Amino acid sequence: MTRYLKLRKKALHMLRTELSGDLCYHGMAHTLDVLKVCNGYIRRGKLYGEKAMLLRTGALCHDLGFTVSYENHEEHGIIIALRLMKEYYFTPAQRKVVVGLIRATEVPQTPKTNLERILCDADLDYLGRDDYSRISNLLLKELKRFGVNLTAKEWRQKQISFLEEHRYHTPYAQKYREPVKQNHLLEIKDQLSA
Known part of the structure; x- marks a missing residue:
């Protein structure tokens, strides 16, 4: 959980300081809303431990790419998320799950796993x-x-x-x-x- 909390702090700092003020929709409020909705799914679905951590990580990182570019933001977000997860010692398997979560939110949405379905619906x-x-x-x-x-x-x-x-x-x-x-x-x- 410590890894997630450190990543959360860094991701929220990036969103707060690096997002363009022109992002009226894809701003920090949207990310926090998606995270809140995911937390509702976590409670209702009794998701604990690693699954809950990975879903929350996906929610936090799914729009980080907007700090780089409006176009192809999912791919930029994946690069940033991989860097952060490596910094905070997420395993390769955990990183793969989060990459799938971010990629699944690209419209048209194509979720393949339960966590991906949840994040797409939360988004x-x-x-x-x-x-x-x-x-x-x-x-x-x-x-x-x-x-x-x-x-x-x-x-x-x-x-x-x-x-x-x-x-x-x-x-x-x-x-x-x-x-x-x-x-x-x-x-x-x-x-x-x-």
């Missing part, structure tokens, strides 16, 4: 929550700051496509997040047709 948990609109607006603001200019109609169409294509991977998210996500989808479709 996009907000799609099925009441704060969806607020967080979605942060993403739009971020995209505009990085040169992606969308009209209101184009943004709604993009949201519809994303929500229709997205799938939750865990029974919890399928039961508790998917119905709320479907409501958001209907609302956006109504806005588009108004």
Whole structure:
């Protein structure tokens, strides 16, 4: 656990000091939200010891690549995560699990293990929550700051496509997040047709 706590301190410091202020969505708040959601899965699933540590490590590291580049941030994040894990004496097998976790969050998500399914669902948990609109607006603001200019109609169409294509991977998210996500989808479709 000491290894994880040291890595956590370093990763949070990197996010706090190295992320661009233009990252309205992919900022430290998002990483902390994903970590909080993962902790809920850890409690509900009674995940202990190494599995919990690796899931938390994946949550902390999954967007570290944004400290380097907006493009291909997963690959940059993997490089940073490997360096940190080596520094804090994670085993090669543990490093491999975390690399898989980070890679699984790339859209379209392709989780292969239970931990990967959990992290993917935690990463996009907000799609099925009441704060969806607020967080979605942060993403739009971020995209505009990085040169992606969308009209209101184009943004709604993009949201519809994303929500229709997205799938939750865990029974919890399928039961508790998917119905709320479907409501958001209907609302956006109504806005588009108004």
